[in-house]
Amino acid sequence: MPGLRPYDGPWRFTAQADDASVPRLRHEVRDLIRRQATPVSDDVLDSLLLILSELVTNAVRHAALLSPEIGVEVSLGGGLLRVAVEDDHPYRPKALEAEPFLEHTSGRGLLLVKALTDEAGGVCDVEQTGTGGKVIWAALPLTPP
Template identity: 80%
Template sequence: MPRLRHAVRDLLARQPTHVPDETLQGVLLILSELVTNAVRHAALLSPTIGVEVALGGGRLRVAVEDGHPYRPKALAAEPTGDHTGGRGLLLVKALTAEAGGVCDVEQTGAGGKVIWAALPLAAA
């Protein structure tokens, strides 16, 4: 995971659009959680994942795609008291909301999913 964070940090440092440090740190944590979630929960049906980082429209968007059809519910609702999973996605949801961004899950045409988060580059 450290290699991914360093690669994304280096990629964004080379872009003409400035990414505030607070936004960068939040995105790196979100990306780590999304990749960890994909590896932990989707690896059996999806041995490969895709990672996307995009700058545009005043936002920084990160997305992780896997081939597993399960759509996690942690981004849609708060867990019940006996809920023991999804804490990483709840962290993603909280970090994204705190930054004034949005996150969601979308199905892919191949039957998998993309979980993404987009944070504004300017303070919310």
């Protein structure tokens, strides 16, 4: 297709909701972004991969019983690199809505996601899917602020 940039996406992955998927998905996404010559700084890529690891770990730990498979989507557009993790569990975590300075006994991984996203000048959120599950996503600017 004429005019396509080498980094046009989105790219989708699926994986079993188990511990082995965390490093595998992180490496697949890192390799894809490099292979596609995505114009992203090292700092943003490192933050994105840490966010991905936290989101996949969260799905593995909290959603695997109801969602034995998870989905990951990486997309690029509007100067943002976005990663999203989808599972079929209906619970919508509140950590992304919480103030980062509050004490939490769980959800610290999502608070880390929020902090990394905020630091990079990006946005993150949780959305319900049409099938009753959820997608947790973060979008980071291609270049740090």
